[in-house]
Amino acid sequence: MSGVRISRQQWDGLLGELDMARRQRHLLTYRALLERLQLPTPAMQTLTAALEHLAAIDARAEQPLRSSLVISQGASRLPRTGFFECAERLGRFTGPVDGMEAASWHASEVARVFEHPYSEEA
Structure with a gap:
C-alpha cells in the first residue's frame, strides 16, 4: 500500500463497513466512514488512498469496485471525481468524470457490487 498509513485494524474496519453496506444494499458517505474508522490525519487523504488501493485489488481480481459504495x-x-479518475487508470471507466456518463457507470457498478459474492478473506 504505497503511502497509505492505515493499521490492519482500520483496513479490516473499512472492509467490514463496505461489506455491511453491500449486504444491506446501501451507500456510505466519506464523512460517515471517516467518523467510524477514526483514521489518522490527514484522514480524507488516508481514506482516499485506502479506497484506491482496494479498487486496485478489486480490479486485479476482476471484480466490481467496492469503493464505488462510498459517495x-x-x-x-x-463519489468524488478522484474515484472516477482511479477507475479510469484501472481501465474500468472512460469518459468525463462529472456528468451523465459517470453517473450511469457508477449506478451500474454499484449494482454489480451488490450482486457480487466477494470472498471473505479479500
Whole structure:
C-alpha cells in the first residue's frame, strides 16, 4: 500500500463497513466512514488512498469496485471525481468524470457490487 498509513485494524474496519453496506444494499458517505474508522490525519487523504488501493485489488481480481459504495454527501450522490479518475487508470471507466456518463457507470457498478459474492478473506 504505497503511502497509505492505515493499521490492519482500520483496513479490516473499512472492509467490514463496505461489506455491511453491500449486504444491506446501501451507500456510505466519506464523512460517515471517516467518523467510524477514526483514521489518522490527514484522514480524507488516508481514506482516499485506502479506497484506491482496494479498487486496485478489486480490479486485479476482476471484480466490481467496492469503493464505488462510498459517495459524497452532496446532491450528486456520487463519489468524488478522484474515484472516477482511479477507475479510469484501472481501465474500468472512460469518459468525463462529472456528468451523465459517470453517473450511469457508477449506478451500474454499484449494482454489480451488490450482486457480487466477494470472498471473505479479500
